[in-house]
Amino acid sequence: MxxxxxxxxxxxxxxxxxxxxxxxxxxxxxxxxxxxxxxxxxxxxxxxxxxxxxxxxxxxxxxxxxxxxxxxxxxxxxxxxxxxxxxxxxxxxNPSHLWPNLKPIAQAHLKAHFLNFLSDEPSLHVLRLASYLLAQTVSVIFKTHQTWPELLNFLLSSISSDENKRREVAALVFARLPNDCRFLVHNALRDNKRLLHASFLRCLASSSPDVQVAAFGAVVSLIPLFSETKLFHELLRALMVGVFTLLHGYEGSYFKIAFAELINLVSRQPQLLKPYMNDMVLDVLQIAESGGLSDETHRLAFELVMAMAEEKEYENVFANLPYRIVSKLFLVPMKMLQRLAEDDGERELKNEKVFDVYEFGMKSLKKLCVVLGASKAVPVAFEVFRLHLDDDAAYWKERHAGITMLSVIAEEFSDEMVLMENFLVGVVTKILKSMQDSHTQVRLATFKFMETPTNFVQVVQILYHHRLVHAFCTALDNEQVVKVKEQAASAMQFFLKNTLPESLTLNKTAETVLGKLLPLIQDKDSSEIRGIALSTLNIVAQRCHEVANKYCAIYLPILLEACKDYNYYIREEAARGIRICAELGTQQLKPFINRILSELGVLMNNPSPLNEKAHDIAVSALGRICEFHRECIDGSQMVPAWLSFLPLRNDLIEAKLMHEQLCLMAERFDKDLLGADSQNFIKIIVVLLEIIDKGDKLATAQTIQQVENLLRQLGRCIPRSAFDTIFSSLNAQQRALLLSLLYS
Incomplete structure (x- = not known):
């Protein structure tokens, strides 16, 4: 229909x-x-x-x-x-839908009534609203291959008159012409462009801000008429003079509308404007740097620079900007980055527009980096960064803006930052100092920066490993603000995850880190810090077995207690820690074995949606105990119990570990795994088939290959009667998969 x-x-x-x-x-x-x-x-x-x-x-x-x-x-x-x-x-x-269906005589009557209305209507407010309607009507008339010379003559007469009302209404009609009809109207007005040019210059210099603003829209709408260098130059100069007049002479709404039209001009006519871009950038900077203007005005002014940055035609303009101008361009969004609330209370009190300014500053900084390129942006960024962090007495928001800018630059130009002479040393010195800054937000931003996944941060981690560990440990010792402490712990975790495994040992930092993290696990102020600390300890324990063995007796009771925590992430990390300790094969596990099995049992037998990963990790921990501590348990019961939970599907890291272990145990015909009279054989086959069926989700490519070889071997060596029993217990899909393996 x-x-x-x-x-x-x-x-x-x-x-x-x-x-x-x-x-x-x-x-x-x-x-x-x-x-x-x-x-x-x-x-x-x-x-x-x-x-x-x-x-x-x-x-x-x-x-x-x-x-x-x-x-x-x-x-x-x-x-x-x-x-x-x-x-x-x-x-x-919307006359564009109705006009084509009207009879010619009706159209003629309406045209006459329109002209009479424009001449007779006393209310400027009504005329302003009607200008939208008139522009729509003009559009549909020209698009349906009709003309309306009487209206064009009326508009030309009005725009060149001395009456402000007539000039404003004519300019509004020109300004509100839809894009898809402007070319047709341009052709109809081409013979009158000199008259329009002179009239627009007068309107742009009018003492009435309403006439000025309407003229801005009209000029932008009809700008292709004035592509001759002299005509365009005079109009552009009048537009810029008009912008400054509206900025300083009237309320901000006039400037806002006029400047928005200027931004439209930049986007629509890049070729015409290209020769004037340097001067326009300077004009914009003059507005953006002016004191006493609102944040919204500063933002609007800089949007013109952003509009230029979006256009390919202006790339050379930015590439050739002198160093001094580039520095000024950077400082504008840096001021916007200082529009940051000090805390949540201040954030609630402030207008949302403040945060729009901050976000616009971030967006502008990123765009400037892209359009300027590394050769211009990085040296300027370094100077701006130092400017904002050199002075100890500087306002904290300046220091925060400096760190924020660093994260933006590192995201775009990590490699260039690393290679630039003195950049790395200078930045690291400031970062380490900022970790001990007197203001919470600066410390928070600095630790957050150290978690950005960039090459620059990775190089800093490698080259300044020892100094960073010391800085993180100092923060964890001395930090009083919970949120910052959490961020410092998170930054340390990120650092340890991404640093080379041997660096922990090469530098004894492992023991230092363990000594700082263990007390954090018992910190009741923040479950976030208990979770990050556990995760970080697990990383250290996995990489430094010697140190982990030394602390295992202290660590295990903490892990067992954490298995009961209400926070699901802490339960996961606690179970993972037990799995890591079990892998070490340490004898210190033996005294805790009953408690371990009890806590793991609770996690394994309670697979709720928030406990799914903890369930899998607990199964993995039990598997490692079965593998490395069989002498401490009743293998005939525990190994089949472990098998009953396989395959794992929720934590894919643990799944791959356990399915590899299952394959190895099956290859050596582990007696506890097979059970009395090989009663677990069918379960083993089913698990192995599901592992293959899920592909590389549940196992590595190497494990899958091992499983396939194992199933072929079992298929060949087990008696026919046993095979038939196993085969009959499988479902149709499992049978098909097994047969395809045996005969491939």
Missing amino acids: DPETEQGSEFSIELQSKAFQVLSSNDNTAMETLFSHLFYSPHSEQLRSQALEFFQCCKHHHPDLLFIKLFFLLRSTPLPETRANAARALHLL
């Missing part, structure tokens, strides 16, 4: 009838009520919804009648408010 037909079918016969009555009546009360509900009922969504439905019904079933009624109200009612609402409703009606 056609969408229009489908929509029409939604309107009841009663509503259609009511619509006809209202549109046919000489009484305008119902229409005024409709306008009231349609445009002035922000707190009554139901009334507005009903009014909109009625309007859509009129538009669908009685479009001509609705158009005549609205136009009559626009021309004839004595109330300015009703005329203004009629103009709004006509704009909603």
Whole structure:
């Protein structure tokens, strides 16, 4: 069904009838009520919804009648408010849909009425609203290969007159022409471009800000008419002078509208503007650096630079900017980065626009980096970074902005930063100092920066390993703010995950780290710090077996206690720690074996959605105990119990470990795994088949190959009767998979 037909079918016969009555009546009360509900009922969504439905019904079933009624109200009612609402409703009606269906005589009558309306309407407010409608009508007339010379003559006469009202309305019509008809209108106005040029220059210099702002839109709309160098140069100069006049002479709303049009011009006509870009950048900087202006004004001014950065035609302009200008460009978003709330309380009190400014500063900084390239951006960034962190007495938000900028630059130009002479040493010195900054937010940002996955941070970790460990440990010792302590612990964890495994041993830092982390696990102020500390300890324990063995007796009771924690992440890391300790083969595990089995049993037998990973890790820990501490347990019970939980599906790291272990135990025909009279053989086969079926999700490629070889070997060596028993117990999919392996 056609969408229009489908929509029409939604309107009841009663509503259609009511619509006809209202549109046919000489009484305008119902229409005024409709306008009231349609445009002035922000707190009554139901009334507005009903009014909109009625309007859509009129538009669908009685479009001509609705158009005549609205136009009559626009021309004839004595109330300015009703005329203004009629103009709004006509704009909603959209003449482009209606005009082509009107008869030529009706179109001619409406054109005449439009011209009379423009001449007779006393209310500037109504004329401003009607300018949208008029621009739409002009658009559809020209797009349907018609002309309206009388209107163009009226607009030309109005724009060149001395009457501000006429000039503003004509400029608004030109400004609001839809994009898809501008070329046609340009052709119709081409012979009058000198007149328009002179008139626009006068309007841009008008003492009326309304005329000035309307002229901005008109110039941008018709700018292709003035592509001759002299004409364009004069208009551009008038636009820039007008911008500064509006900036300093009137309330900010005028400047905002005018500058938005200038940004449109930058995006639409890059070739025309290219020769003037250097001067425009300087003008923008003058606005962006001016004191006494609002954040919104600074942001709007810099949006012009961002608009230029989006255009390929301006790339050479940015590439050739002198160092001094590039430095100034960087300092603008750096000021925006200082629009950061000190804490959550301040954040709630501040207007949301403040945070828009901060986010825009981040976006601008990233865009500048891309468009300037490494050769220009990195040296400037280094100087700006030092400028913001050199002075101990500097405002904390400046230091915070410096660290934030560093993270942006490192994301874009890590390699260049590493290779630049003195950059690395200078930055590391400042980073280490910032970790002990007097302000919470600066310390927080610094530790957060040390978690950015960039080559620059990785090189810093490798070359300054010992100094970083010392700095992290100092922070964990002395930090009083829980949030910063969490971030410092997280940064240390990131560092240990990404540093070379042998570096922990080569530098004895492992023991130092363990000594700092163990007390953190018992820190009751933050479950986040207990979780990060456990995870980090597990990393250290896995890499430094000698040190881990030494601390195992202290570590295991902590892990067992953590298995009961309400935080699922802590339970996961506790179970993982037990698995790592079991892998070490240390005898210190033996005294704790019963408690370990008890805690693992709770985790394994409670596979709730929040416990799924902990369940798998606990199964993995049990598997390692079965592998390395069989003498401490009853293998005939524990190994089959472990097998019953396989395959693992939730923690894929642990799954790959356990499925590899299962394969190795099956290859050596582990007696506890097979069970009495090989009673576990079918379960082993089923698990192995599922591992293969899931591919590399549950096992490494090497393990899958081993499993396939093992199944082929078992298929060949077990008696036919035993094979038939096993085969009959499998489902259809498992049978097909097994057969495909045996005969491949």
